[in-house]
Amino acid sequence: MIYPGFHLFNHSGFSRYLEIVGKVQTPVYVYDSSVIIHQHKNLEKLIQSLRKNIQIRYAIKANSNQAILKLICEQGSGVEVVSGGELLKAIKAGISPKEIIFSGIGKTDEEITLAIQNEIEQLSVESLEELHVVKKIASTLQKPISIALRLNPNIEGKTHKKITTGTDKNKFGIPLGQLMEAISIAHSSSYLNFLGISVHIGSQIQDINAYRQVFGQLKTLVSSLSFEGYPVKRLDLGGGFYVPYTLSGSPQFDLQSYGQAFSEELGNLNCGFVIEPGRYFVAESGLLLTKILYIKRTPSRIFVIVDAGMNDMMRTALYDIEHPIVLCSDKKNDTEQMIVDVVGPVCESSDFFASQISLPKNLKAGDILAITHTGAYGSSLSSTYNSRPLIPEVMIDKGVIYLVRECITPEHLLTFETFKKLT
Numbered sequence: 001m002i003y004p005g006f007h008l009f010n011h012s013g014f015s016r017y018l019e020i021v022g023k024v025q026t027p028v029y030v031y032d033s034s035v036i037i038h039q040h041k042n043l044e045k046l047i048q049s050l051r052k053n054i055q056i057r058y059a060i061k062a063n064s065n066q067a068i069l070k071l072i073c074e075q076g077s078g079v080e081v082v083s084g085g086e087l088l089k090a091i092k093a094g095i096s097p098k099e100i101i102f103s104g105i106g107k108t109d110e111e112i113t114l115a116i117q118n119e120i121e122q123l124s125v126e127s128l129e130e131l132h133v134v135k136k137i138a139s140t141l142q143k144p145i146s147i148a149l150r151l152n153p154n155i156e157g158k159t160h161k162k163i164t165t166g167t168d169k170n171k172f173g174i175p176l177g178q179l180m181e182a183i184s185i186a187h188s189s190s191y192l193n194f195l196g197i198s199v200h201i202g203s204q205i206q207d208i209n210a211y212r213q214v215f216g217q218l219k220t221l222v223s224s225l226s227f228e229g230y231p232v233k234r235l236d237l238g239g240g241f242y243v244p245y246t247l248s249g250s251p252q253f254d255l256q257s258y259g260q261a262f263s264e265e266l267g268n269l270n271c272g273f274v275i276e277p278g279r280y281f282v283a284e285s286g287l288l289l290t291k292i293l294y295i296k297r298t299p300s301r302i303f304v305i306v307d308a309g310m311n312d313m314m315r316t317a318l319y320d321i322e323h324p325i326v327l328c329s330d331k332k333n334d335t336e337q338m339i340v341d342v343v344g345p346v347c348e349s350s351d352f353f354a355s356q357i358s359l360p361k362n363l364k365a366g367d368i369l370a371i372t373h374t375g376a377y378g379s380s381l382s383s384t385y386n387s388r389p390l391i392p393e394v395m396i397d398k399g400v401i402y403l404v405r406e407c408i409t410p411e412h413l414l415t416f417e418t419f420k421k422l423t
């Protein structure tokens with residue numbers, strides 16, 4: 001099994017990418033719709049084999065481009081959003097509010113109001129404090145809202161510390177000790193429709209045992225809640241499925257063992273289920289194409305300076321995670337290699353994509369590099385730091401190349417700067 005995005009390299013060499021670079025400026029994100037469809041099918045197969053009512057709600061924070069939202073919605077899934085902006089984007093993409101879950105620990109009154117007025121499928125409430133606010137807003141509007149209570153299970157997902165969310169040191173979810181109080185508040189208003197419990201213990205989770213522990217905790221909880229007279233209609237199991245950031249495509253997330261843990265722990269429950277994958281659908285579908293500006297040789301290092309920066313793809317600066325980097329060239333590469341650092345133009349030392357990697361010795365300014373596996377948390381995490389543009393995005397769909405986001409230039413952004421008197 002190789003990395004699903006890699007088939008494009010093999011089929012047509014790099015000519016497709018060089019064609020895109022010829023039409024659109026660099027840096028540019030490129031997505032391959034067939035990889036997203038392939039990943040979606042993998043999850044559909046898993047769900048079919050489990051013979052349970054499991055809904056997919058794609059976590060759009062991974063990539064909220066309209067073309068991607070429409071594609072995933074066409075595959076039959078809904079979405080999970082975490083802001084008013086994401087809710088707006090989902091609705092604009094044609095996703096029914098009845099298939100939209102809204103999570104997040106810091107929802108504003110305006111966002112809660114928007115969710116209630118749009119009659120969304122589920123609001124995942126993350127604290128007692130938020131629950132009081134939701135209750136108040138729903139009764140003022142005299143409109144019902146379906147809620148799930150997000151549990152903080154205090155279970156370690158064994159992932160990068162910046163993307164773990166399920167322990168008592170993390171800001172997410174309601175601690176087990178406060179859950180009964182939350183459930184009784186949830187039942188104290190006719191405007192609150194209690195659906196059940198949601199969890200999400202983090203991202204890039206490889207350890208199936210962590211999921212198993214969560215499922216076990218939920219199983220116990222569901223039976224004690226039904227004993228107390230609070231039936232659980234739905235369990236939302238969150239996302240977090242691991243993606244290998246390797247060109248070999250391994251090790252894969254062990255979907256089969258995930259399914260087995262699900263069946264063994266939760267298979268006897270009669271409620272509905274939700275999963276919220278984000279990265280799993282899109283990470284391997286995306287590449288960031290960037291042009292080499294300079295090859296800077298110093299006595300101690302060779303720096304390959306590219307035109308993409310940490311503002312375009314934050315993951316390396318933020319988590320110290322290096323994505324594979326490949327030279328896009330139709331020419332036969334010099335087999336001789338050199339050891340280089342691949343860095344961006346931004347004025348920060350954290351602006352790098354790889355340190356001490358091997359690339360062909362004949363590399364030169366003007367060549368195009370592909371930073372792979374950047375479909376998830378690439379564009380969606382980007383910024384305009386150093387007054388740089390928000391770069392364009394392209395999708396290859398059934399062999400056709402589409403521009404799916406124009407470049408947002410510093411000139412556009414400048415039109416919002418003002419000097420208005422407010423008093």
Ligand code: LLP
Pocket residue numbers: 059061062080103163200202203204238239240241276277278279280315376377381
């Ligand atoms: N559900 C909830 C409530 C979440 O907070 C997240 C991600 C997901 C689902 C989807 O998780 P996924 O399946 O994508 O792992 N920027 C980081 C990842 C942050 C994830 C935040 N929450 C990165 O680039 O690794």
